[in-house]
Amino acid sequence: DKVYGIDRWGKGLITVSADGEIALRDPTKASSKAVSLPGILNNLEQRGIATPILLRVNSFLGNEIRHINESFNEAINKTGYQAPYRGVFPIKVNQQADVIDRIVEFGRPYDFGLEAGSKPELVIALAQRLAKDALIICNGVKDAEFVRLAILSRRLGFNTVIVLESPKEAETVVQVTRELGIEPLLGVRVKLTNKIGGKWQESSGDRSTFGMNTDQLLHVVDRLKEEDLLHCLKLQHSHLGSQIPDIIDVRRAAAEACRYFVELTREGADLTHLDLGGGLGVDYTGEKRANENSINYTVEEYCSNLVETVAYALDEAKVDHPILVTESGRAVVATSAMLLFDVLESTLYDHPEAPEPQPDDNHLVSDLAAISGYLVPDRLQECWNDATFYRDELRALFRRGQVNLRQMARAEQIYLSLIARIKEMVATLDDVSELEEQLEQVADVYHCNFSVFQSLPDVWAIDQIHPVAPLQMLNVPPDRRAILSDITCDSDGKLDRFILADGLSPSLPVHSLPKDQPYYLGAFFIGAYQETLGDLHNLFGDTNAVTIDLRDDGGFDLLHEQEGDTIAEVLSYVEYDPSDCVAAFRKMVDEAISDGSVETSERKTLMGAYRDSINGYTYYE
Ligand code: PLP
Secondary structure (H helix, E strand, C coil): CCCCCHHHHCCCCEEECCCCCEEECCCCCCCCCCEEHHHHHHHHHHCCCCCCEEEEEHHHHHHHHHHHHHHHHHHHHHHCCCCCECCEEEHHHCCCHHHHHHHHHHHHHHCCEEEECCHHHHHHHCCCCCCCCCEEEECCCCCHHHHHHHHHHHHHCCEEEEEECCHHHHHHHHHHHHHHCCCCEEEEEECCCCCCCCCCHHHCCCCCCCCECHHHHHHHHHHHHHCCCHHHEEEEECCCCCCCCCHHHHHHHHHHHHHHHHHHHHCCCCCCEEECCCCCCCCCCCCCCCECCECCCCHHHHHHHHHHHHHHHHHHHCCCCCEEECCCCHHHHHHHEEEEEEEEEEECCCCCCCCCCCCCCCHHHHHHHHHHHHCCHHHHHHHHHHHHHHHHHHHHHHHCCCCCHHHHHHHHHHHHHHHHHHHHHHHCCCCCHHHHHHHHHHCEEEEECCCHHHHCHHHHHHCCCCCEEECCCCCCCCCEEEEEECCCCCCCCEECCEEECCEEECCEEECCCCCCCCCEEEECCCCCCHHHHCCCHHHCCCCEEEEEEECCCCCEEEEEEECCCEHHHHHHHCCCCHHHHHHHHHHHHHHHHHCCCCCHHHHHHHHHHHHHHHHCECCCC
16 A cells, blocks of 8 residues: 555545455444455456446445535534525436436435436436425526426426526527426526636636626526516526636635626526536545645535635625535545456566577677676666667667567567666665656556446546556555556557556556466546446447445445446447347358358357357456
């Protein structure tokens, strides 16, 4: 753990046991025993659930929902705020049925609701038995069908709020309201001018693509007034962007939102709810700093800053405190899921022994071999420079046909044997950070059984960092450094930025692969956005997914299992009919039998192999 900094980023959820295994703990239960993650994996493997596995930990999800709601309640009590908090979970952050069901269940005591950003998400929300006072907030672009369903749902007692994103949408709402004769609950989305830092800067400020400017807002207010619907306008919404790194930005934006709230109230709107959107961040790296992968505040600070800011601004304007709404998605689900995968093989960037240069070798090969004569700790940088120079010169000669394949292989082996000795010496020295950085170019490659594009798409798309660590042998010092390459045939399919105890690193310290047992790694805090944003690159489909509860006695309960996509399923996503594929293959086999190139007895084997594949897992088995 000294190497990986798990105590810093693990948040007490991901810990290391005395025998060097990653263990999961429910930090809200002081007496609970940590549950060994390799133990969970063994159990799942015995049940026939193979890696890669997406593991969802129900206990972690429940804790986050309680934590956010209770932190708001505490801030409200402490500040003397005069209205309750009523959060909603944005379905887009994780739409999986098993996840939404559990969020609804954990959220019921807190009147926790859902946010729908599209028609399919509204359809999901309206299939849930929410608490009586829970909200359904409808954001996003809405057509008449969307608006009709949202208004009609009021008849079943749903508190469905249609957040108007534009004057055009207001016209649709006016029309559908008249048609149905049912009063809607309305909101308006305001575009705040404050800009936030971090990866989602573009979601904030003047040029953000959502929300109405002052002119559009007034137009909508006037239109609702004209139609005698202004009394239906109950909620003001704004969203700053996700993963806000700096709490000061949260405060500033909340204060600006309050100015709109006061002004809209003065315009005659009977606003009762202030919705401050998402943005509550996750400290992925555990640094507690305002940067792209970390945040400089806690959940408690986020809640108290919002409550205090709103209370202060509205007291000053003598406006009643509204019900506070936030739409935290990432902070609710990120920590509750992890991807567990095995290493298939390694490409090692070193060689145990240097072969002797041969008489027909270019003299540069002897120069390369001679480096071992002055390879001492004081001259490591010089040796690295010389070795890399000679190797590159020899590569240039190979490209020009002046060095043959055997000579080049010999030169590469000499080079890699020097690298092995340099790596060994560097590990024993202090203050060689520049050389360490250069050695990253010759880190090993561990080939792993997962797809970045399917399971960790934000790593590829926006350089998101998720903590990654081996699941076992954490009581043995790692003896190698590697980048992790995935199973797709894409050079972008790799992990090469890791959070370690001493900061970010382009390689991960790992152990030499054990000969007789698998070596497992985990990528943590992947519950937000990754599942749905993941794509089918190379047709690697959904992984196996399981949901567990941690028991106090160090065991776990398996709550839900979802088998990953079969090859037939992913083929159907790209418009193949798997039975047509089988029929086409069968036809070719039969033709081959007819023309005598294949024996009739081979038919069973050929068809069996095709059928086994089409019904199998898309990952390495
Ligand atoms: N609300 C809206 C309107 C959003 O667009 C988003 C995501 O960007 C969220 C809520 C969730 O944000 P977060 O996951 O940062 O809490």
